[in-house]
Amino acid sequence: MNDALKQRIADRIEQVDAELVELSNGLHANPEVAWHEHRSAASVAAVLAQHGFAIEQPYLGLDTAFRATLGTGAFTVGFLAEYDALPGLGHACGHNLIAAMSVGGAIGLAAVAEQAGVAVEVIGTPAEEGGGGKVELIERGAFAALDFALMAHPAPDDVAEARPFAVAHWHVAYDGRAAHAAAYPDRGVNANDAFVIAQTAIGMLRQQLPAGVRVHGIQTRGGEAPNAIPERTEGRWYVRAETTELLIETEERVRRCFEAGALATGAELTITPESGRYSEMRPDNEALALYTANAETLGRRFDVAPEEASMNxxxxxxxxxxxxxxxxxxFIGVGGEFSNHQPGFAEACVGPQAEQTLRDGAVALAWTALDVADRRR
Known part of the structure; x- marks a missing residue:
C-alpha cells in the first residue's frame, strides 16, 4: 500500500513543482531578517491556502509565524518552515529551500492524508538565525500536539543526522564615560578597552575549554570618533557546547571574561540574552533511517567524508x-564549492541544482512522514 501512496505523493509534488520553485525563488529574491519576515511568511502561507490548508496567522501572538492544517487523521505530522535570511548575506543558509521543501512535502502528504490516516500541519517558524523563533513558539504551546516533526536543511552535501551544538546568544554592552582623548583622557572611562580586555580573556580561556565548545562573536559598536574616549560599546556573542548542561557551565566562565573588562576599566557591563538557549538535537533515529532510505531511493548519497559534513x-x-x-x-546537499553563510552559498540556493534538491527534499520528507505514520499509528 505504501508504494502506491508514495507514487501518488511524488506525482502530486511534481504537479506543483513550478509553484514550489516560484515560492523558493521569491523568498530568495526578497530576503527578510529575523522577526521581520512579513512578506515571506505571507507568501509561504498563501501557497498552502491555495491547496486547501486552513491558515492561522499570526500564530500564538507572533506576527511572522503561522500554522497551516489539513486533515483529521489520528497521527499528526508537522512540517516546519523557516524563511528568515541573514543580515547582509540574504539566503546564504538556504531557508528559501527549507520553506519550499516543507510546503511541497506537506502538499504531497495531504494528497494521501485520508488513506494514510494522518493530519498534516505546516508551522511557519520565524527567526531561526539567532532569534529563537521555535523557542518562543514552544513557550506559547506550539508543537505539543504533533506526533512527528520534520524539516530538511540545505548544506553543501547530504548528511542525515543533525548534531547541533546547544547555543546561547548574547548582546553585550559596556557603558563608560566620554572625554576628549587628548585634552582630558583622565576624565574618561573607556568602554572599548573593556571589550579588548574581555576578548583577550576569552582568547586565553579557549586554551582550557573542552573540544566541544565554541565561543565567538563580533563587536558591533566600538566608538564614535578617534578623539573621543568611547562611552558605549556593544557586541553580539555566541557560546556553544555539546549539551545544554555544558553550555550553562561554559556561559559562567565566559561571563567572567566580560566582567574582567568591566572590573579593569570601570565600565558598566550589561549582558542580555537575545533568545532562549538552543538545545542539542535529540533525533528520532528510526525516522532518520527511514529518511535516509527514502532519500537514497531518489538518488541522494550519504558518503561524504566526515570533515566535509560539519554543517550538521x-x-x-x-x-x-x-x-x-x-x-x-x-541536511540535503545543493553541491558546489561554497558552504553555509558564505555569499556563494546563497547563489547555490537558486538555479537548476537547487531546484532538484527542492524536489528531492519535498518527496523524501513526505515519504518519511508516511512511513513513520504507518509504523506508529
Missing amino acids: RASTDMGNVSQIVNAIHP
Whole structure:
C-alpha cells in the first residue's frame, strides 16, 4: 500500500513543482531578517491556502509565524518552515529551500492524508538565525500536539543526522564615560578597552575549554570618533557546547571574561540574552533511517567524508523541538564549492541544482512522514 501512496505523493509534488520553485525563488529574491519576515511568511502561507490548508496567522501572538492544517487523521505530522535570511548575506543558509521543501512535502502528504490516516500541519517558524523563533513558539504551546516533526536543511552535501551544538546568544554592552582623548583622557572611562580586555580573556580561556565548545562573536559598536574616549560599546556573542548542561557551565566562565573588562576599566557591563538557549538535537533515529532510505531511493548519497559534513554541527532551535516531539532535521546537499553563510552559498540556493534538491527534499520528507505514520499509528 505504501508504494502506491508514495507514487501518488511524488506525482502530486511534481504537479506543483513550478509553484514550489516560484515560492523558493521569491523568498530568495526578497530576503527578510529575523522577526521581520512579513512578506515571506505571507507568501509561504498563501501557497498552502491555495491547496486547501486552513491558515492561522499570526500564530500564538507572533506576527511572522503561522500554522497551516489539513486533515483529521489520528497521527499528526508537522512540517516546519523557516524563511528568515541573514543580515547582509540574504539566503546564504538556504531557508528559501527549507520553506519550499516543507510546503511541497506537506502538499504531497495531504494528497494521501485520508488513506494514510494522518493530519498534516505546516508551522511557519520565524527567526531561526539567532532569534529563537521555535523557542518562543514552544513557550506559547506550539508543537505539543504533533506526533512527528520534520524539516530538511540545505548544506553543501547530504548528511542525515543533525548534531547541533546547544547555543546561547548574547548582546553585550559596556557603558563608560566620554572625554576628549587628548585634552582630558583622565576624565574618561573607556568602554572599548573593556571589550579588548574581555576578548583577550576569552582568547586565553579557549586554551582550557573542552573540544566541544565554541565561543565567538563580533563587536558591533566600538566608538564614535578617534578623539573621543568611547562611552558605549556593544557586541553580539555566541557560546556553544555539546549539551545544554555544558553550555550553562561554559556561559559562567565566559561571563567572567566580560566582567574582567568591566572590573579593569570601570565600565558598566550589561549582558542580555537575545533568545532562549538552543538545545542539542535529540533525533528520532528510526525516522532518520527511514529518511535516509527514502532519500537514497531518489538518488541522494550519504558518503561524504566526515570533515566535509560539519554543517550538521550548526546550532538550530529545531533542537528544542526535538526535546518535546519526535523529530528529524537532515541536511540535503545543493553541491558546489561554497558552504553555509558564505555569499556563494546563497547563489547555490537558486538555479537548476537547487531546484532538484527542492524536489528531492519535498518527496523524501513526505515519504518519511508516511512511513513513520504507518509504523506508529
